[in-house]
Amino acid sequence: MWSSTDGVYSLTVTILAKAKSLVVVLPIFICSLAAPVHAERIEVKKSTITVSAAASLVNVYTEIGKQFEKANPSIQVRFNFASSSSLVSQIQSGAPTDVFAAADLTSFDKLLATGNVVKSPKVFARNSMQLVVKPGNPLGITTVADLSKSSVISLCAKTAPCGIYAATVLSRYGVVIAESKITRGIDATATLNAVSTGDADAAIVYATDAVSAKKSVATISIPAGKNVKAMYGIGVIRGSKNSKQAETFVSYVLSPAGQKVLNTFGFLAP
């Protein structure tokens, strides 16, 4: 009896086996894997630190990482970007992390409570929230209060710092948005993407996110009186195998060189 599920399998196998493109793609793939290995062999032995950082830091930390590696050739930085609340869960469940940089300070309180950090974090930057809309602002939104005009609003997950900050801003305006109009991004980047590449009408994101996406969105600032002061904290995770190198990275972020990069990306000094 010829089974149709076997058919699915054998068809897939035959077609994939015939894919001549693999012959072309594989060597390229292997070469791209092999290249950095060769480069490393020539240099001194490096120690690698893992920095788990809030998604809103993706651009600025990538740049800081490059400059840090140039200044400290023996240390290599590997980043893990996600929402601060996801990173807290990851660290609590034992994800190997040397440095944690969060978009708030309460994330550190949670880690202090579970003993994953021993010291209070150092504040390395400040941020605020901003409203972003589609380029040209087709709905004519001028303030947070106008958000009721839009049909889909992108906000961060309720537990992520950017989601908590957005909720604070909305409550300061006394604006209540039905959950049926809110699409929840898993982190700050995803929340912004819903407006910049997707079809959401508006989003409340970090002022720095709005800076990095200035071409694909229009921004509307939120006055300081109703805005939040997002404090970014950084600290070394307990049990880090490279705590010395981790401390070096933390100092670099707090140093004038690190602060200069943060400033270029729109972050405010602590």
Added chain:
Amino acid sequence: MNSVSSRTPRFVRIGALLGVAFLALPIVGLLKRVAWSTLCRQLTDVATRDAMRISLYASVCATVLALVLGLPLAWCLARMQFSGRRFVRALVLLPMVLPPVVGGVALLGAYGKSNGLLGGLLNSLFGIQLTYSLWGVIIAETFVALPFLVLSLEGGLRSIDVKYEESAAVMGATSFTRFMRVTLPLLKPSLVAGLMLAWARALGEFGATITFAGNIQGRTQTAPLAVYTMLESNPEGAYALSFLLVAISVGLLVGLRDRWIGGSSQ
């Protein structure tokens, strides 16, 4: 049975045991995390109920849509010789091997209201917006589920001896009668298997959905999206919903048991 196992080398049996443990352990781990005492309350929570309702509705609609588009496609691939056949076959397979998130981005490029090739037109002419709507979920799920149905149907159609249909034609049956009375009954096993595979794929879809249709509770948040969203805010709810999805998957396997489980004796 005994003679077979005595011929199987020990290292093969150990390897197989490791494979079984590798697959079983995560399921056991999940079941261990489910808070059984609050299971009912968690599953009747508004967010969970909404997610299940959307998931079931959208996945069934996606399966039907996949059948409407997939049957003619499978027919042509199995029975027709045309110049672009290999290209069409590759196109059908693409969503199967493509990362679903990339599928979501591609769907935005086609049906997005602001940047889509067709989406802008749909919106300006008819005021239809597919993104962030239930239709968006259905389209994302159809996109990833269609290949499974087409491949299954194509295999089934190939295995049917054309002489049955030919003799029906000789006896004067119209093409519709031929399809309903001859082809369809012969195709039924592959059709059922294909529908189930497509439905399971649609039910589990995550990446394309969150990218194309967003994550709106009560509107586009399907069960997998709800599990992911709740993992931080309400882990108990996330585990309860995960358990329900496992139960549905097991139910599906029971439905397919004659085809996969114990069906290898031939």
